[in-house]
Amino acid sequence: MISEEIHDASVVAPAFDVQAIREQFPILHRTVYNKPLVYLDSAATSQKPQRVIDAIVHYYTELNSNIHRGVHRLSQDATTAYEHARKAMQQFVNARSSREIIFTRGCTEGMNLIASTFGRTAVGEGDEILISEMEHHSNIVPWQMLCREKGATLRVIPISDSGELRMDEYERMLNERTKLVSVVHVSNSLGTVNPIKEVIDIAHARGIPVVVDGAQATPHISVDVQALDCDFYTVSGHKMYGPTGIGFVYGKAELLEPLPPYQGGGDMILSVTFEKTIYNELPFRYEAGTPNIEGAIALTAAVDFIRQTGYEAIAAHEHDLLMYATELLSEIPEIHLIGTARSKAGVVAFTIDDIHPHDIGTFLDREGVAIRTGHHCTQPVMKRYGVPATNRVSFAVYNTREEIEVLIRALHGVITMFR
Amino acid sequence: MNELQELYQQVILDHNRNPRNYGELQDATCSAEGFNPLCGDQINVALVVKDGVIEDVKFTGSGCAISKASASIMTSVLKGKTVAEAEQTFDTFHHLVTEEDDDVDMESLGKLAVFAGVREFPARVKCASLCWHTMRNAIEGSGEIISTE
Incomplete structure (x- = not known):
C-alpha cells in the first residue's frame, strides 16, 4: 500500500462519477427532519468514507x-x-x-x-x-x-x-x-x-x-x-x-x-x-x-x-461546485459574498442583508441543509469585513450541483420569511 | 404551524425588526455585557434600579432575531418589576425554553410565552437566554463579562 507512488501520472483518471463517490459515504444517505441530508459544512469537518470507518x-x-x-x-x-x-x-x-x-x-x-x-x-x-x-x-x-x-x-x-x-x-x-x-x-x-x-x-x-x-x-x-x-x-x-x-x-x-x-x-x-x-x-x-x-x-x-480519487479530480469537481454556487448566490440581490479572491478552494461565505446568519442556519437546517454560521474561529476576519458573523458553505468531493440548488431554494425561503 | 413558524412567530419577527428599548441608558445604575461565542451575539444590558425596583432598562448590541427579540421583550416586561420578580420571571422563562414538560405558569409569562418554540431548537436556547443572564449579571453587579459558553 505505501510502496505505491502517490503522484502516479501514468494512471488516466476515468470520468468523474460523483454518485460513485457518494456511495462510499454512508452518512450521506441519511435524512434530517425527513429531508435528504445536504452536507455543506465540510470545512468544519468532512464526512468519512466507509474505508476509514x-x-x-x-x-x-x-x-x-x-x-x-x-x-x-x-x-x-x-x-x-x-x-x-x-x-x-x-x-x-x-x-x-x-x-x-x-x-x-x-x-x-x-x-x-x-x-x-x-x-x-x-x-x-x-x-x-x-x-x-x-x-x-x-x-x-x-x-x-x-x-x-x-x-x-x-x-x-x-x-x-x-x-x-x-x-x-x-x-x-x-x-x-x-x-x-x-x-x-x-x-x-x-x-x-x-x-x-x-x-x-x-x-x-x-x-x-x-x-x-x-x-x-x-x-x-x-x-x-x-x-x-x-x-x-x-x-x-x-x-x-x-x-x-x-x-x-x-x-x-x-x-x-x-x-x-x-x-x-x-x-x-x-x-x-x-x-x-x-x-x-x-x-x-x-x-x-x-x-x-x-x-x-x-x-x-x-x-x-x-x-484513489485523485487531487486533480477532487479539485476540478470542487471548482465546478464553487463556480456554480458563486454564480447562483450572486444572482440574489440580498446576498453579499465575503471573500472573492482570485484563487479559492472549497468555501463560499456570504451575508444576507440584515438577516443574522444564526437565523439562516436554523432555517436551512430544517430543510436538511447543514452549513456553518458564525465567526468560524476567525473573529479578526469578521471585524475586517464589519460583520458579526457569516454564512459559510463549504464543499468536499461528494457534493453535487443539485445540493447547491436545494441550498438556493432554501435561501429564497429565508429571505421571504424575514422580509 | 410547523416548528420553524413556531420559533419565528410574527411577534418575534416584529421585535427583531423594531426592537423596543434599544439604545444607551444615560443614568443607568448598573450594566453588564454578554457574549455568545457560538454565533457572535453581543449584548449590553443597562438598568436603573432604585429601592429594589427596575425603573428603566435598555439594551444595545448585535445578534440574531431570537436574541434581539428576546432582549426587546425582556426589557418591556421587566420595567416596573422588583428585582425579586425579575429573578422569578427569569426562572420561569428558563423553564419554558429548556424543559419538555408543560409545568410552566404561562399566564405569568405574558408576552414571553412567544418563546415557547425555542425548546424545539436546543442550539438556540442560548440566543434566547443571553439577555436574561446579562441582566442578572448587571443586577448582581459582578461587573464581569459573561458568556453563554
Whole structure:
C-alpha cells in the first residue's frame, strides 16, 4: 500500500462519477427532519468514507494493543500499522523522512507544539512574529501566548477587500526582528488560497523560518513540503476524510533535532531516573503518552481515498461546485459574498442583508441543509469585513450541483420569511 | 404551524425588526455585557434600579432575531418589576425554553410565552437566554463579562 507512488501520472483518471463517490459515504444517505441530508459544512469537518470507518473497526477488532512497548504479537502488529501510517503521511506530503512526521490531535495541537518548542527557542524579547489577518484562532492564540511569555510582538499582515494577502505589506513588515512567519495555506472563512510558495521564498530570502497552517489545504490540493520548502506544516485529519483527534506536524529534521520536548511522559524517553531523563529520538520525543493509534491508522485509509480519487479530480469537481454556487448566490440581490479572491478552494461565505446568519442556519437546517454560521474561529476576519458573523458553505468531493440548488431554494425561503 | 413558524412567530419577527428599548441608558445604575461565542451575539444590558425596583432598562448590541427579540421583550416586561420578580420571571422563562414538560405558569409569562418554540431548537436556547443572564449579571453587579459558553 505505501510502496505505491502517490503522484502516479501514468494512471488516466476515468470520468468523474460523483454518485460513485457518494456511495462510499454512508452518512450521506441519511435524512434530517425527513429531508435528504445536504452536507455543506465540510470545512468544519468532512464526512468519512466507509474505508476509514472500516479501518477503525478493524483496528479494534484485530489489532488493539499498546504500541512501542510489548513484545507480544498484537503490540508488534499495532506498532507496525502505526509506523506504517507515519510513512504514509511522509509520502502524502513528500517529506524527506518519516522522522519529520509528528502525530498530533490536529492542527491546533500542531501549532501549540511548534510554538512551545521551536517558537520558544527562536523568539526572544523584542522579537516579532508575523501572522496574517485571515488566520484561524489556532494560528493566533498560541503565538499571542508565546509573545506574552517572551516579551515579543505579534504583527499582522493585512488582507485586501477581496480577501487576499497584501503581499506588498508583507514584504514591508519583515525586518531584522522578525523571527518567524506563520500563515494559513487556505483560509477557512474566506476560501482564499494563499501564494504560499511566494510567502515562504520572501521570508527565506531574509533567513526567516515559515510555519504553514494546512488544515484547509490538504482536503483540496496536493502539498509537497520539499517543493514548498516550508519549515513546518500542520495537517488536520478530520478535515480530509479522516477521523477527529488525529493530525500531524511536518517539521524539517534539522530544525526539530535540537529542540526541547513538547510534553513529558511515556514513549518520549530513552531512560528515566529521578535525577535525569534522556529523551527519545525523533519523532518519538514529541509524542508523549499512548497516541491516537486507530486515528493514525484510519488517516492512512483517508489518504488512500484521496489518492484513489485523485487531487486533480477532487479539485476540478470542487471548482465546478464553487463556480456554480458563486454564480447562483450572486444572482440574489440580498446576498453579499465575503471573500472573492482570485484563487479559492472549497468555501463560499456570504451575508444576507440584515438577516443574522444564526437565523439562516436554523432555517436551512430544517430543510436538511447543514452549513456553518458564525465567526468560524476567525473573529479578526469578521471585524475586517464589519460583520458579526457569516454564512459559510463549504464543499468536499461528494457534493453535487443539485445540493447547491436545494441550498438556493432554501435561501429564497429565508429571505421571504424575514422580509 | 410547523416548528420553524413556531420559533419565528410574527411577534418575534416584529421585535427583531423594531426592537423596543434599544439604545444607551444615560443614568443607568448598573450594566453588564454578554457574549455568545457560538454565533457572535453581543449584548449590553443597562438598568436603573432604585429601592429594589427596575425603573428603566435598555439594551444595545448585535445578534440574531431570537436574541434581539428576546432582549426587546425582556426589557418591556421587566420595567416596573422588583428585582425579586425579575429573578422569578427569569426562572420561569428558563423553564419554558429548556424543559419538555408543560409545568410552566404561562399566564405569568405574558408576552414571553412567544418563546415557547425555542425548546424545539436546543442550539438556540442560548440566543434566547443571553439577555436574561446579562441582566442578572448587571443586577448582581459582578461587573464581569459573561458568556453563554
